[in-house]
Amino acid sequence: MNLDTLYESLRLRKRPEDIAVLIKDVLQENLDTKEMRQLNKAASGALRNKVWQYTSMLEKFADVSGAQVQVGRAIQLFKTDDAADMSAYDDPLVVEAFLAKVSAVIHKNPGYSDYKTDRLNREERMAAGLDISRRQYNKLFRCLRHLDKKLHTMIREHKKSLFQRIGKHGFAEDISREDFMKDVNSACFIAYYNARCNLRSEFTVSGQQRAYDEIADMLLQRCLYEPETADWWDIMPSKRQPRQEDTANWWAIAQVYPDQEVLRKLSPEQQGMLLGKWTTLLEQVAAFLEDLWQTNEINRQSMVVQPGNDSSTWNNTANAWNKARDGWMNLIYALGMEFILEEMCFGKVMRLIAGDVAAWHHLTGSKGDTNLTVWNQVPLPWEVLSGKTTCTRERVLAACKAVNLDPERSGWIAPRTHQPVPFLPTPELVHGVTVSNPYLATLLKQHKYFSGKGATPLFPGQN
Template structure:
């Protein structure tokens, strides 16, 4: 695999920025100025390739949803089916197709899974021409029910992973190899910013580090120097700003707006379901026992990313008048009670964004047309708590800032650990709470 191919694979991963910077040094080594090389080296010098450990305890990939390969393999054996060609059953469409093709063999309707009322009795089996024993019939019926259950679980888990990726890096994981490889400067900027965007949150009572750092700025400036070659549409999949959008046609902006609107619709449906399933303390957004905080926070992050992107595009198209009639707010993440206590003990107060969240209608219900909210209502809620409604990102695109590069810390559930091997031992022995 070439370096550019390796760089492309990082778009669907959580590689450390240092390791991506090392690849970029290799790709751009003949085209970097001395000052550009110096900036890039701030990250590349910390790559695992140059490290004495050469190891990180943190996963470098996102989770994967498990399909129905195991269950369908068993079904093929029990039903004595001969497949003409091997299918991928880590794919929802293929699983659904298998169910629709096999269920009629025992006269089972997909979706009819009540063990008492939906099975055929002896007389019904005979009338249907099923010359099999009750035990054999029940075995096949239960297996098809498990496959159907696995399909629903797979779709659910796939959504969670999709929203987690969107929360971190927008739509960069959907960029095609052709668009990525079309221009080297474009590819390098996207890959490095993607890695920075994928950084994990740290356990702190301060704001998290902004992903757009001085290295992003340098790589983006290289894109601006080669305007005609830069693949601006690909860049817009991860970095939506006025600077980027001005290089897109109105048709491209419209297509992008449609894509983000559809994503908001998907997330709104999922948020409504999560809100109903979790007893969330809206006033403080403190995690309570039984809350699925990981799924909620990933989905809230996806909503805020999609909303920011949607907001940037409507402003770029001169359509911000929409907000006068329809405006939906941010979704607050759940916070650990000890982080809230830590923040209050150091003189902090409840985040004013949370107070706005408590005042305006739930954003997914506004988007779905169940509640009403407009720009005026959000502006009033922001001003009551001393927030600038525009600079805070409630009714206008977020203001852009460039941060200084800082080395990626080795983390165990958000807590910095100096040694990656020590981090592995601590995680293995559950010295920190949370999922492993």
């Protein structure tokens, strides 16, 4: 049951502490003393171990609004029998099929909803056998026009939601239940690391928490080595031996953690398949980024949010690009194909930064992110990927050297290297600001504190 719960968590946004306590249940009898001590750092903070089992943080990603209202109106006007399961109209493909079906009733082409050019006149309606008044026809056309607009909005919102999730946890949602259940140690690492990846960004100038912490590292090491008894591990750690038979599901692990050590465990066919997935994703994200770039007046030099910028969508999509680029970069090195960078070396995408955070950096004496300088010295990455311009490894290397930035460790021309970081408890956040009490956090959210939208006083009438 706990493994099923861990699998379901891949599509949610559970706190790492609440995943850790489930892992503790699963591995209880196979954990040595050191592993138990490490896991307890997180598991002790699980909600089920607290008196007040409550968090102000939503435990799932935001849903995309469906087309139930628009479809319901169309069903009423067109008198169809499609109202059996309205929840199905959360899916754009179902809405698209319904739209095509009802559009045919008035001989309307889906997607063509201009009042001046796409409506049928009286003669055309008569020729099509539509024996209805102009007023009734216009009402039906207008209904389909609204549904068509809603469908386009749904498609875009689903794409934004997908990129947000991928930007956090890669291809975690592509892991099948069967693959997840094949190996317990692999499942535990995937679930915990996925939860760490899903942490929200904090309002800070000291950098965000890294996903790969000491507990994630311990769980990954269990995939590499055969667990011993607690006595052997405590007395003679060197006695822990590599597995005689590698039972870890490296293909599943690679969906969320495409590290060089993991990728070397894959077959050439699996490496090629994963390279194809990341490359396809890069192309999809690049097209969306280009559209956002053209429709938002973004200050490339500073990347400080300007009025009218859709910063949330830009940052989520930038995260998806950087996640995909990291996966792609890891794979071309694993395949020995890094020569590609000599002719095509597209860069990272910088996130937009809030004006108050930028001012905070300035007050602390920070000279700014050196990655931002590199971003401004190389072509826009989606233009490089599409072939509109060129950017070579040497050009990126020169831009990094100009600001004394290590081009390899920073991930500009090689897979980023990292070490496990200490575990830190998951904070309760209100628009990125840490609040010590979850009930207070909920109250502050309700009153729009830290949102920049004009907070209402907690106690009206008092200063």
